[in-house]
Amino acid sequence: MASHGARGRSGGRPTLEEVAARAGVGRGTVSRVINGSPRVSGATRAAVEAAVAELGYVPNTAARALAANRTDAIALVVPEPETRFFAEPYFSDMLKGVGAELSDTEMQLLLIFAGSDKERRRLAQYLAAHRVDGVLLVSVHADDPLPDLLAQLEIPAVISGPRSATEALASVDSDNYGGARSAVEHLLARGRREIAHITGRLDVYGAQRRVDGYRDALTEAGRTVDEQLVEPGDFTEEGGRRAMTALLARRPSLDAVFAGSDVTAAGARQVLREAGRRIPEDVALVGYDDSAIARHMDPPLTSVRQPIEEMGRSMIDLLLTEIADRRPAASRELERRHVVLATELVERTSS
Amino acid sequence: MASHGARGRSGGRPTLEEVAARAGVGRGTVSRVINGSPRVSGATRAAVEAAVAELGYVPNTAARALAANRTDAIALVVPEPETRFFAEPYFSDMLKGVGAELSDTEMQLLLIFAGSDKERRRLAQYLAAHRVDGVLLVSVHADDPLPDLLAQLEIPAVISGPRSATEALASVDSDNYGGARSAVEHLLARGRREIAHITGRLDVYGAQRRVDGYRDALTEAGRTVDEQLVEPGDFTEEGGRRAMTALLARRPSLDAVFAGSDVTAAGARQVLREAGRRIPEDVALVGYDDSAIARHMDPPLTSVRQPIEEMGRSMIDLLLTEIADRRPAASRELERRHVVLATELVERTSS
DNA sequence: AGGTACTGTGGGAGCGCTCCCACGAGTGAT
DNA sequence: ATCACTCGTGGGAGCGCTCCCACAGTACCT
Numbered sequence: 184m185a186s187h188g189a190r191g192r193s194g195g196r197p198t199l200e201e202v203a204a205r206a207g208v209g210r211g212t213v214s215r216v217i218n219g220s221p222r223v224s225g226a227t228r229a230a231v232e233a234a235v236a237e238l239g240y241v242p243n244t245a246a247r248a249l250a251a252n253r254t255d256a257i258a259l260v261v262p263e264p265e266t267r268f269f270a271e272p273y274f275s276d277m278l279k280g281v282g283a284e285l286s287d288t289e290m291q292l293l294l295i296f297a298g299s300d301k302e303r304r305r306l307a308q309y310l311a312a313h314r315v316d317g318v319l320l321v322s323v324h325a326d327d328p329l330p331d332l333l334a335q336l337e338i339p340a341v342i343s344g345p346r347s348a349t350e351a352l353a354s355v356d357s358d359n360y361g362g363a364r365s366a367v368e369h370l371l372a373r374g375r376r377e378i379a380h381i382t383g384r385l386d387v388y389g390a391q392r393r394v395d396g397y398r399d400a401l402t403e404a405g406r407t408v409d410e411q412l413v414e415p416g417d418f419t420e421e422g423g424r425r426a427m428t429a430l431l432a433r434r435p436s437l438d439a440v441f442a443g444s445d446v447t448a449a450g451a452r453q454v455l456r457e458a459g460r461r462i463p464e465d466v467a468l469v470g471y472d473d474s475a476i477a478r479h480m481d482p483p484l485t486s487v488r489q490p491i492e493e494m495g496r497s498m499i500d501l502l503l504t505e506i507a508d509r510r511p512a513a514s515r516e517l518e519r520r521h522v523v524l525a526t527e528l529v530e531r532t533s534s
Numbered sequence: 535m536a537s538h539g540a541r542g543r544s545g546g547r548p549t550l551e552e553v554a555a556r557a558g559v560g561r562g563t564v565s566r567v568i569n570g571s572p573r574v575s576g577a578t579r580a581a582v583e584a585a586v587a588e589l590g591y592v593p594n595t596a597a598r599a600l601a602a603n604r605t606d607a608i609a610l611v612v613p614e615p616e617t618r619f620f621a622e623p624y625f626s627d628m629l630k631g632v633g634a635e636l637s638d639t640e641m642q643l644l645l646i647f648a649g650s651d652k653e654r655r656r657l658a659q660y661l662a663a664h665r666v667d668g669v670l671l672v673s674v675h676a677d678d679p680l681p682d683l684l685a686q687l688e689i690p691a692v693i694s695g696p697r698s699a700t701e702a703l704a705s706v707d708s709d710n711y712g713g714a715r716s717a718v719e720h721l722l723a724r725g726r727r728e729i730a731h732i733t734g735r736l737d738v739y740g741a742q743r744r745v746d747g748y749r750d751a752l753t754e755a756g757r758t759v760d761e762q763l764v765e766p767g768d769f770t771e772e773g774g775r776r777a778m779t780a781l782l783a784r785r786p787s788l789d790a791v792f793a794g795s796d797v798t799a800a801g802a803r804q805v806l807r808e809a810g811r812r813i814p815e816d817v818a819l820v821g822y823d824d825s826a827i828a829r830h831m832d833p834p835l836t837s838v839r840q841p842i843e844e845m846g847r848s849m850i851d852l853l854l855t856e857i858a859d860r861r862p863a864a865s866r867e868l869e870r871r872h873v874v875l876a877t878e879l880v881e882r883t884s885s
Numbered sequence: 886a887g888g889t890a891c892t893g894t895g896g897g898a899g900c901g902c903t904c905c906c907a908c909g910a911g912t913g914a915t
Numbered sequence: 916a917t918c919a920c921t922c923g924t925g926g927g928a929g930c931g932c933t934c935c936c937a938c939a940g941t942a943c944c945t
Contacts, residue, residue: 196664198931209895214933222893241663245599246931249900254596265630275620282616286652291660294645301637309642312592313547549901560925565903575923597901600930 197238206234217242256291257317257502260306262327264298272475273491277321277343280495288503290316297329310336317502319343320352325386339505341498345521347388353505353520355497357489359389362526363396366441366469366487369528371404375439375467379412381426381451383443383471390418390443393471397441412437416447423450431458438466439534445470445477445486448533452480467534483531490524497522548589557585568593607642608668608853611657613678615649623826624842628672628694631846639854641667648680661687668853670694671703676737690856692849696872698739704856704871706848708840710740713877714747717792717820717838720879722755726790726818732767732777732802734794734822741769741794744822748792763788767798774801782809789817790885796821796828796837803831803884818885834882841875848873 203213208227215223216231223231234240248254259281261268268274278294285292293315297306310318310332317339320329325346333340334351345354370378380397383390398408411433416422423442427450430437440455442448448470452462460466462482470477473488501522554564559578566574567582574582585591599605610632612619619625629645636643644666648657661669661683668690671680676697684691685702696705721729731748734741749759762784767773774793778801781788791806793799799821803813811817813833821828824839852873 199933200931203895210932211895211934212893215894218933224893227893239662241659243600243931244663244665245596245605246900247933248596249594249600249902250931250933252900252933265626265633269620269623269626272620275616279616282647286656291644291665293642296633305637308592311590312595314595314642550903551901554925561902562904562925563923566924569903573923578923594901597930598903600932601901601903603903603930 196243197240198243199240202231202234202238202240205238206230254314254316255289256293256315257285257319257499257506258293258295258309258315259319259321260295260297260329261321262297262303262324262329263322265296267298268296273472274321276491277495277498280492281319281499282495283492284496284499290503307332310338313338317341317506319498319502325388339502339509341502341505343494343498344387344389350388350521353501355494355501355522355524356389357491357494357524357526359392359526360396360399362471362487362489362528363393363441364400365526365528366471366485367397367400368404369485369530370439370441370467370469370534371400371406373439373467373534377409377412377434377437378439378441379414379430379434379437381414381416381423381430381440381442381447383447384417385415387418393443409434416443418444418447420446420450423447424454425450427451427454431455439468440466441469441471443471445472445474445480445484447471448484448486449476449480452484452533463532463534469534473529477529477531480533482533485531485534486529488527488529490526493524497524547594548591549594550591553582553585553589553591556589557581605665605667606640607644607666608670608857609644609646609660609666610670610672611646611648611680612672613648613654613674613680616647618649619647624823625672627842628846628849631843632670632850633846634843635847635850641854658683661689664689668692668857670849670853676739690853690860692853692856694845694849695738695740701739701872704852706845706852706873706875707740708842708845708875708877710743710877711747711750713822713838713840713879714744714792715751716877716879717822717836718748718751719755720836720881721790721792721818721820721885722751722757724790724818724885728760728763728785728788729790729792730763730765730781730785730788732765732774732781732791732793732798734798735768736766738769744794760785767794769795769798771797771801774798775805776801778802778805782806790819791817792820794822796823796825796831796835798822799835799837799884800827800831803835814883814885820879820885824880828880828882831884833884836882836885837880839878839880841877844875848875 199210199213203210206213208231212223212227213231216228244255261274281292295306297303318333320340320342323329323342323344323346330340330342330346330352340352342350342352342354344356367378378401380394382394385391394413401408412430414426414430416426423446427440431454440451442451448468452468455462455466462468468484470484470486473486477484477486501520550561550564554561557564559582563574563578564582567579595606612625632643646657648654669684671691671693674680674693674695674697681691681693681697681703691703693701693703693705695707718729731745733745736742745764752759763781765777765781767777774797778791782805791802793802799819803819806813806817813819819835821835821837824837828835828837852871
């Protein structure tokens with residue numbers, strides 16, 4: 184190829200030193216140009232840039248990492264087996280947002296699965312070696328030790344879906360409370376009178392917030408909350424079937440169901456059908472997540488959509504700030520470390 | 535936490551030097567133990583290992599990379615947008631194989647998407663910086679410049695699906711020729727007499743091989759190949775529809791179709807239905823890939839399965855060998871650098 | 886005129902590791 | 916006893932960068 188010629192005499196990749204010699208300046212000056220420092224005169228900068236181009240210089244990442252004590256890489260840690268990762272559009276969307284926000288950065292994104300115990304041990308090792316500057320954590324369960332490990336290692340991290348109202352890690356979440364409210368308000372506006380709620384796993388903070396939203400929407404509309412209409416689920420289809428069966432037994436007169444997830448709604452739908460209830464004529468059904476399953480359900484499911492791609496972008500924003508801010512944690516502002524994004528109710532024919 | 539105490543006095547992470555001091559040995563000896571060199575006595579090794587455990591020592595990857603000129607990382611490069619990556623089970627399976635084979639290694643896997651031009655430029659930069667020891671390339675088109683770039687940078691690489699019979703890069707592929715043969719032989723055995731073939735994109739080597747297999751299976755069964763029964767497709771559903779329409783117009787008497795991919799078969803199926811042909815009574819249909827769509831088609835599609843997970847494993851095998859072998863390319867054995875894995879015909883009701 | 890301040894620059898020190906040479910001690914052949 | 920090895924070990928040199936101190940030059944005050 185044409186652009187091959189002008190390499191260092193050693194044959195290998197050119198170094199800072201060689202660029203400096205070529206440009207007739209010192210090593211420090213080249214470093215400054217490479218790193219975009221403003222303390223370089225225009226003429227010098229031009230000379231260095233020319234030398235860089237001629238030699239095809241690319242900084243040695245390892246040397247930089249060693250000297251500067253940073254890696255210019257962040258990890259997206261998925262504490263799930265690969266299978267789930269690929270099955271759920273959630274991750275794909277999030278990755279899109281993350282990638283987009285990262286694209287005009289020097290940062291490299293690593294994707295790390297930590298589904299099995301073995302993978303988890305590897306990950307712990309990996310983090311202990313500080314091979315990344317920061318970590319993005321998605322879909323973390325309440326009892327996961329990972330966040331504490333990160334805190335202990337003092338690795339900047341952002342979690343999607345805080346574990347509680349007092350989450351120590353920076354976090355990005357969608358407005359579970361508001362999303363639930365909008366779903367219930369929608370059902371009320373459609374004239375529904377007995378609205379049941381199948382919750383998500385209540386050890387997930389977001390699921391609790393949805394219950395709060397459900398209650399408050401009813402209360403503010405002047406209704407009293409009928410505790411018999413709230414049944415715990417666990418985000419799964421089987422859980423949805425079980426909960427729906429229980430609800431139907433207790434309150435056969437119910438005319439609407441707000442489910443904690445689309446999958447749960449699918450389970451509920453099945454039981455309703457088997458009980459001879461028509462959707463939406465007899466019972467209106469609303470899900471949560473607006474996943475692919477919502478669009479393909481029969482009838483298409485009204486659902487609360489979370490801005491997942493935007494959540495990905497926000498997570499990167501937060502993380503980069505945390506990394507840049509690397510001061511003692513205590514002195515940091517606590518505002519802006521917990522981002523909550525608005526949800527949107529997508530109305531389809533199930534309600 | 536309990537295990538916090540015994541850190542280096544400096545407060546940061548312990549270094550090799552500190553471990554050496556603690557174990558009462560020299561720096562070199564610790565390095566040897568860490569890297570599993572056999573040239574260390576049992577007693578010394580034990581002492582070093584104790585010191586490592588006490589201090590919680592973890593090697594500094596950047597320093598190691600700088601000194602040893604390797605990164606202990608390899609990249610899986612996907613020259614597609616994220617969307618396709620997630621849509622196709624192909625990638626998920628491959629990743630599973632790759633991950634499994636890598637799990638008892640120190641190697642770290644990076645997933646890099648290079649779908650857009652921007653991403654490609656980033657990738658080129660990334661490779662030029664030698665941030666990985668090797669590259670796994672999946673789903674590469676014939677005119678892709680990436681393989682050449684890799685060759686030029688002298689980065690070990692393995693490609694899944696060689697670009698030609700004389701692929702320069704090490705490669706892993708499934709037996710496209712044999713897979714096609716088995717599909718056609720199956721149709722012949724079922725008594726089909728006019729077997730059409732909708733090809734894949736013919737600039738993809740594997741697609742050509744499938745055509746070869748199709749021809750040879752017919753010839754060896756004593757049939758002559760009717761060129762009117764071969765119609766180019768492009769792996770897409772739309773291409774399948776177009777090709778099927780053309781075939782039906784030319785040879786209304788055909789009684790079987792071997793499609794270049796499951797998606798193509800789906801397109802063909804649609805046209806056949808609209809033309810009032812029953813599957814499999816009037817026309818038998820066989821696809822390729824055994825993807826999810828094959829199982830869910832109506833009727834379920836007979837298809838040729840590729841051992842994708844195993845291909846992932848083989849790719850890692852090959853790549854690790856290439857990396858370890860780092861001698862001048864010319865002196866390398868050419869055998870074993872092109873692995874071909876057997877396919878399997880999965881019979882369902884469409885044939 | 887001397888002081889003070891800032892700007893742009895060069896280059897030493899050092900990041901934590903691997904590589905390799907040197908060296909003492911042990912072993913066996915001569 | 917001497918030589919020739921081998922084995923296990925210590926530690927110097929050096930990987931290519933960033934950080935920071937020192938210094939020359941210029942500009943602007945007093």
